[in-house]
Amino acid sequence: xxxxxxxxxxxxxxxxxxLRNISLHVKKGESVVIIGSSGSGKSTLLKCIxxxxxxxxxxxxxxxxxxxxxxxxxxxxxxxxVSMIFQNFNLIERNTVIDNVLNGRLKYMxxxxxxxxxxxREDYRVARENLKRVGLEENAEDRVxxxxxxxxxxxxxxxALSQRPDIILADEPVSNLDPKLxxxxxxxxxxxxxxxxxTLVTSLHFLDFAKRYGSRIIGMKNGTIxxxxxxxxxxxxxxxxxxxxxxxxxxxxxxxx
Amino acid sequence: xxxxxxxxxxxxxxxxxxxxxxxxxxxxxGILIVIIYYWALSGAKFSPSDFVKGFPFMADFVKRMFPPDxxxxxxxxxxxxxxxxxxxxxxxxxALIAFPLSFxxxxxxxxxxxxxxxxxxxFDTCRGINEIVWGLIxxxxxxxxxxxxxxxxxxxxxxxxxxxxxxxxxxxxPEVIKAIVSTGANxxxxxxxxxxxxxxxxxxxYVLYYLENNFRAAxxxxxxxxxxxxxxxxxxxxxxxxxxxxxxxxIMVLMVTLIDRFSAYIRKNxxxxxxxx
Numbered sequence: 001x002x003x004x005x006x007x008x009x010x011x012x013x014x015x016x017x018x019l020r021n022i023s024l025h026v027k028k029g030e031s032v033v034i035i036g037s038s039g040s041g042k043s044t045l046l047k048c049i050x051x052x053x054x055x056x057x058x059x060x061x062x063x064x065x066x067x068x069x070x071x072x073x074x075x076x077x078x079x080x081x082v083s084m085i086f087q088n089f090n091l092i093e094r095n096t097v098i099d100n101v102l103n104g105r106l107k108y109m110x111x112x113x114x115x116x117x118x119x120x121r122e123d124y125r126v127a128r129e130n131l132k133r134v135g136l137e138e139n140a141e142d143r144v145x146x147x148x149x150x151x152x153x154x155x156x157x158x159x160a161l162s163q164r165p166d167i168i169l170a171d172e173p174v175s176n177l178d179p180k181l182x183x184x185x186x187x188x189x190x191x192x193x194x195x196x197x198x199t200l201v202t203s204l205h206f207l208d209f210a211k212r213y214g215s216r217i218i219g220m221k222n223g224t225i226x227x228x229x230x231x232x233x234x235x236x237x238x239x240x241x242x243x244x245x246x247x248x249x250x251x252x253x254x255x256x257x
Numbered sequence: 258x259x260x261x262x263x264x265x266x267x268x269x270x271x272x273x274x275x276x277x278x279x280x281x282x283x284x285x286x287g288i289l290i291v292i293i294y295y296w297a298l299s300g301a302k303f304s305p306s307d308f309v310k311g312f313p314f315m316a317d318f319v320k321r322m323f324p325p326d327x328x329x330x331x332x333x334x335x336x337x338x339x340x341x342x343x344x345x346x347x348x349x350x351x352a353l354i355a356f357p358l359s360f361x362x363x364x365x366x367x368x369x370x371x372x373x374x375x376x377x378x379x380f381d382t383c384r385g386i387n388e389i390v391w392g393l394i395x396x397x398x399x400x401x402x403x404x405x406x407x408x409x410x411x412x413x414x415x416x417x418x419x420x421x422x423x424x425x426x427x428x429x430x431p432e433v434i435k436a437i438v439s440t441g442a443n444x445x446x447x448x449x450x451x452x453x454x455x456x457x458x459x460x461x462x463y464v465l466y467y468l469e470n471n472f473r474a475a476x477x478x479x480x481x482x483x484x485x486x487x488x489x490x491x492x493x494x495x496x497x498x499x500x501x502x503x504x505x506x507x508i509m510v511l512m513v514t515l516i517d518r519f520s521a522y523i524r525k526n527x528x529x530x531x532x533x534x
Contacts, residue, residue, distance in 0.1 A: 047435075050439055052439060079438070079439060079440070082441075084436065094458070104440055109446070111445045114445065114449050156436075169439075
């Protein structure tokens with residue numbers, strides 16, 4: 001599904017590499033959770049996968065197609081198969097909920113129809129169906145700015161689903177929510193992906209969450225992968241490798257060890 | 258006092274601390290402001306005594322304005338409407354030209370430096386030339402009347418709105434843009450669905466502001482023969498019909514107030530500008 005070979009990235013005006021020689025193979029239907037402290041490269045890795053960030057070197061294949069060394073048009077096409085969910089929801093706040101969800105349908109639309117704002121009946125049907133799926137069909141005409149954080153992220157999930165993706169990349173999707181909503185939103189996302197057989201790659205801060213929602217865990221530190229395996233195989237030594245000092249563990253929710 | 262730098266670096270550093278960084282900093286800034294202001298006033302030939310001496314003339318001028326002469330009211334009102342028409346056409350035309358160009362002058366969209374700076378230069382030139390000067394240019398090109406006035410407004414507004422539009426586009430949240438890019442949308446789709454909705458209220462706000470502004474500008478364009486109520490104003494002034502001048506001034510103030518109210522209404526009820534969070 002996703003194949004990454006020798007991926008490295010460095011941001012402008014930085015001396016250290018954000019990603020160092022990452023190789024990774026994600027299979028169809030997997031739920032991969034990437035953990036690591038801030039600045040470990042989780043977010044950079046996710047954004048390289050759909051080429052929101054142009055990687056310095058390395059190759060990325062989505063369903064066998066090279067997204068790095070291709071024309072922008074081709075990259076747009078590949079991106080269509082990959083939805084993304086963001087930490088800050090990244091919705092158009094002053095527009096309505098349905099309007100935001102419809103943005104997931106852009107890849108099915110011509111440029112002219114987009115400019116005229118004419119989505120098809122099918123687009124509306126899919127958007128409403130997905131809003132219903134995330135439990136927000138009542139709020140379709142509300143402005144996003146009037147919603148709570150949990151609702152906003154559910155709108156973002158509906159937008160992601162309207163793309164009919166094969167893969168969903170979720171970049172710290174629950175970091176801006178309170179603990180109860182965190183669980184609600186992650187449960188919903190995981191359930192939908194399991195139902196539809198969507199491959200899910202999530203970056204999360206908390207160990208508890210990673211073990212609960214990941215069928216596979218990837219630990220990152222300083223731009224490299226230091227752990228890759230099943231949640232049950234995660235040892236205390238691995239956690240030290242990922243997060244550093246033992247006394248800081250409580251920050252990441254070390255319960256359950 | 259002569260300070261030899263090489264002799265005593267500590268002393269220089271001490272002086273620097275005292276005057277540039279330390280307790281005399283505010284005093285130094287104060288002295289600087291007084292100097293600059295004195296220089297500016299002397300250049301502007303500012304003379305309070307002349308102003309006071311001129312009071313009787315002013316009083317006489319105002320006295321001769323009363324009561325306002327409304328015998329030509331109908332004609333003036335028609336000219337006021339013409340001024341409004343000029344403002345509407347000039348603003349919308351300028352906005353329509355500026356709109357597509359502004360995307361070419363926004364750094365977050367246009368990565369080609371040549372086009373970016375080229376369009377910016379066009380905007381700055383259009384904006385830098387005052388409406389009156391544009392009016393003179395277009396009057397000599399197409400003759401007297403409201404048409405050169407409209408062209409003058411359009412030229413200036415294209416530059417001004419182009420500049421403000423492109424700056425508004427640059428303030429669009431890049432993370433939200435990324436979200437639209439991630440759906441597989443193409444460039445034009447990203448602009449129409451990701452950037453434009455973010456900047457739409459700002460755009461409308463600027464257009465409304467320039468509508469107000471253009472009405473005021475259109476009233477003076479008549480002074481150079483480019484149509485509108487300003488033409489009546491200059492004629493009445495030249496013929497010393499001071500009572501007509503007052504009528505025209507009243508009409509102008511009323512119109513500006515009316516347009517202000519109108520755009521305030523639009524802003525509140527149609528654009529619904531929300532306070533940023």
